[in-house]
Amino acid sequence: MNRKHIIAVCALALCTALCIVGVSALTEGRSRPTGGTEPPSGTEKDEPECSLGPAPEPGAPLLTPGNILPFDMRSVGFSAQYLRTDGYHEGMTYPRVKIIRSVEELNAYYEANRDRYHMCGFPEACERYDETYFKDRVLVIVLVEAGSGSIRYQVTDAAMTGVNKDVLSIAIDVLDPGMGTCDMAEWHILIEPAEGVDVTDERYVSVNLHTGSMGKLPGNNTDTVYEPITEEQAVEIAKAVVTVEYDYVKAVYDTETAAWTVDFARENTLGGDQTVTLDPYGIILGSTYGE
DSSP: OOHHHHHHHHHHHHHHHHHHHHHHHHHHHHTSOOSSOOOOTTTSOOOOOBTTBSOOOOOOOOOOOOOOOSSOOEEOOEEEEEEEOOOOOTTOOSOEEEEEOSHHHHHHHHHHHTTTTTOTTHHHHGGGOSHHHHTTOOEEEEEEEESSTTOEEEEEEEEEETTTTOEEEEEEEEEEOSOOOSOOEEEEEEEEEOTTOOOSSGGGEEEEEEEEETTSOGGGOEEEEEOOOOHHHHHHHHHTTOOSOOSEEEEEEETTTTEEEEEEEOTTOOSOOEEEEEOTTSOEEEEEEOO
């Protein structure tokens, strides 16, 4: 073999090695989720045993590439924790959103829900949310329900959207491994937006649940967007279930219960009124009548 042949063989070997390294680097880059915080090992809290019954079986977190919100947005930084807190309630609607702005509000939320959900791991997960945290940050709690205990969740994006950039839009991937278990599960997702990110109340939080099985093409996935409704929309939705005569309507949003109450009545008349309650996304929660 002459000198030219030796040089040619060496050059070919070098090119082959460089190609292998390049393909490996690209493959590694594609495997990492984009946007948001992936649930690290241990983030999904294993519930200790307590009086509410056996702890839910922990499952390994599943990852999927980040979801891109399909509207104009300004992404903000965030972190997230995922707690399985089982507790089925007939007629309960999901997702449910609660904004926490202080240690007192966080404690009140826990006390109000500790007997409704399997909250044994909640206090430990919330140890990091002290007065220093709430000095310039809020905590957004998103409560969701899964049709199977095998399903997991991953927050992939948080962005300020809307004309005035005053709506916090949260994108959440629903991770379905394709093999369901015969149990339902409720999850508390604790989302920590970056410092300085805040919204008026739960009406200004939009939840985008991006559903799809692991391994399927993105085109087979579906989005369910829960957009907060306005006062006018609350009235129009409530009218669909009103059965009393009325000439007076008043809609009020209660930040404590995170719900709309729409009152229908006749002015200067006692009794005969009706109150319709809706969640921030326009789902009717109930209706009551005055005497």
